[in-house]
Amino acid sequence: MIWSPAAASIELLTAGGWGSAMLMGLARSLTIALGAFALGLVIGVAGALGKLSGGAVTRQALDLYTTIVRSVPELVLILIVYFAGADLINGVLTALGQAKIDFNGAFAGIVVLGVVQGAYSTEVIRGAILSIPYGQIEAAHAYGMSSWLTLRRITLPAMLPFALPGLSNLWLIAMKDTALLAVLGFGELTQVTRQAAGTTKAYFTFFIAAGCMYLLATMVSNLLSRRLEAWATKGVAHV
Amino acid sequence: MSSPSNEMAGGGKAGLSRLRLDAGTLTPIVAAIVLATYAALRMRWDWLGDYYPLLIRGLGMTVLLVAVTASLGMLLAIPIGLVQVVGPKWLALPARAFCTVIRGTPLLLQLWLLYYGLGSLFPQFPWIRDSALWPILRQAWPYAFLGLTLSYAAYEGEVFRGAFKGVPKGQLDAARAYGMSGFLTFRRIWLPQAFRRAMPTLAGETILQLKATPLVATITVIDVYSVAAQVRQQTYLTYEPLLLISAIYIVLAVVITKIFARLSGKSGDNTAFRKS
Amino acid sequence: MKKSILALVAGAVLAMAGTAHAEKTRVGFAPEPYPPFWVADANGNWTGWEVEIIDAVCAEAKLDCERVPVAWEGIIPALLGGKIDMIMNSMRINDERRKVIDFSDKYYEVQTMVVAAKSAAVDTTPASMDGKVIGVQVSTGQQAYAEKNFAANASEIRGYSTQDEAYQDLAAGRIDVVIDGVVAMNEFLKSPSGECCESKGALPRDPSTLGEGYGVGLRKDEPEFKAKINEAIAAIRKNGTYDAITKKYFDFDIYGGE
DSSP states (O other), rough: OOOOHHHHHHHHHHHHBBBHHHHHHHHHHHHHHHHHHHHHHEEEEEHHHHHSSSSSSHHHHHHHHHHHHHHHHHHHHHHHHIIIHHHHHHHHHHTTOOOOOOOOOHHHHHHHHHHHHHHHHHHOOOOOOOOOHHHHHHHHHTOOOHHHHHHHIIHHHHHHHHHHHHHHHHHHHHHGGGGGGGGGGGOSSSHHHHHHHHHHHHHHHHHHHHHHHHHHHHHHHHHHHHHHHHTTTTSSSOO | OOOOOHHHHHOOOTSSOSSSOSSSHHHHHHHHHHHHHHHHHSSSSSSSHHHHHHHHHHHHHHHHHHHHHHHHHHHHHHHHHHHHHHHOOOOOOOOHHHHHHHHHHOOOHHHHHIIIIITTGGOOOTHHHSSSTTHHHSSSSHHHHHHHHHHHHHHHHHHHHHHHHSSSSHHHHHHHHOOOOHHHHIIIIIIHHHHHHHHHHHHHHHHHHHHHHGGGGGGGGOOHHHHHHHHHHOOOOHHHHHHHHHHHHHHHHHHHHHHHHHHHHTTTOOOOOOOO | OHHHHHHHHHHHHHHHHHTTTTTTTTEEEEOOOOOBBBBOOOTSSSESSHHHHHHHHHHEEEEOOEEEEEEEHHHHHHHHTTTTEEEEEEEEOHHHHHHHEEEEEEEEEOOEEEEEETTTTOOOSGGTTTTEEEEETTTHHHHHHHHHHTTTTOOOEEEEEEEHHHHHHHTTTTTTTEEEHHHHHHHHHHHHHHHHEEEEOOOOOOOTTTTTTOOOOOOOOOOOHHHHHHHHHHHHTTTSHHHHHHHHOOSSTTTTTO
């Protein structure tokens, strides 16, 4: 009794069916997630350093940024950044006499999610940097290393093992948050799934297939991050 | 960070609270005043009068969603976490699978699967329409509550798994040495200790639950985000509704943090640090 | 060396963001199935009556059109914000929308129907909606009409992100009534999930909500662009392109009279 729906489902999914469209959607989701995660890391390092060694105004501004992003739902933030962000940048450009930029879907998605990721990254990296035994930084200064050199050679590598668990969690969040872009109409995996389900009326088939794809991506990510953590904590005594 | 400075207070502002009046404190205050004036003067708020009742209704639904799903989810999470630490394999493995699947897939997808996926089954089983549950199954909110509860249960199940595992085994051994039964140990030693370990994370997780609630608008449940969306569609204002509900969510997040701070204060923090 | 790296990165970012802008006209549409106007195939390509009309109008007006998917509920803000240049997605020309955007001349017009389960005792009068749950797509003329005329009687007017989801819930029995244009409704009734239901009658003409036909949504301060679009619409009607496309999908004239 369950074979015919199962067979029908498989037929719907394979090439000629919607399977390839969904895989493309998955690729787009992963691309946006990767871009957002990378942007989040850049913002995170800058933000963490700002919070740790910046002036009072910088710290307050960063506190405001992280508090807002961590209290306001991503969906609302995505809408605000999508409209306000584009307005701001285009406003600046028109003021400078340049032509307006059109933000294509992937770019907007990466910027929006990257800003959200940045706030969380800031806290993770800040916590990680604070966990570095201060003696290492002191030693670097004693050697006469410049701030930039200290950052590059000591701080960032040393904070990595502490930051990895938090960062790998953020990567998973980045992947799942790309689904929210479906509400804006961007063609990533969840949107393609909704389209396929709506066209064929095979809702269960496609939502479960999409779930499996996300799950696969998550499990692969978990495996990779465990490997990464093992590599980063080489030589460190494990609990 | 910048702790209240006693010297400054004694210095020249007798009677005022111990605020350090430097750039760090002034800037956000000035910025807030500037933004508030800008918002009040240059933005359109006339729609508030018309949409006030709807906003209250949406706000009520949001608060209900967070409160109910967090409570029910927590109740579910305790056995889910416990069974992975102590329980028989045939219970622990499904619990593990449940947590992995829910945490590994987007909540939006789960909500759509529950609402539209199950919904697509109804025409195939006509007897469902005649059953007593039909008036409930017809509506959207049961699916929202179910989806959010399962999601919270999965995430907190993982938290409780770590919390139960983290309680020092010595405490459980001591309980057994006293002749406490398994259930008594659980009730008096294991659970309260695990709860205390989990508490700091729970505040953050509940705020995450709050941030997840807007997704129910996509399955036609009217929460505060859905009202803001309606205002946007009918008045074509982009920013004002979104800014208003951002402020609402920030206030709700602060309330949740305060509630959990109160709860963890009550659970007998036996450190020497006194909360001023 | 750092400066040139920075310049390179900035350049790459701007290039990536700005490539689409050049001379393309971005046509906004909601990426949801709405047969026979919008149908997606397995490769994600959109076909349908409206898709072909868009191509014809763009060819006639000599515009390099690019279809940009935007969720329906955000499509007017996207137009106002400059993310798209025109909306051509079965959008009714009604007074509410006229307050914020401009419209071209209509390019089709059909009646709006009430559809419900075969056993439901529903017609187009407000009284028959007593205690019923009405499903409409958000931000549509149908929703405005329902809120205006049926809100007092209906037990609930549920708003869906896509029309397709409203039909889905009607088939599932979760809602009692759906309001939609007759053409899309007929497609639903012909489909397997539409076997549950039938048409319950046409709603009267109401320019303020249901509008005066479907037109292209445009920004308000662009008279030359609007004139170009109007000329293109008139031209494809005159030279037979419109009729040729229409014949592929319908056996009646969807323009709906002058």
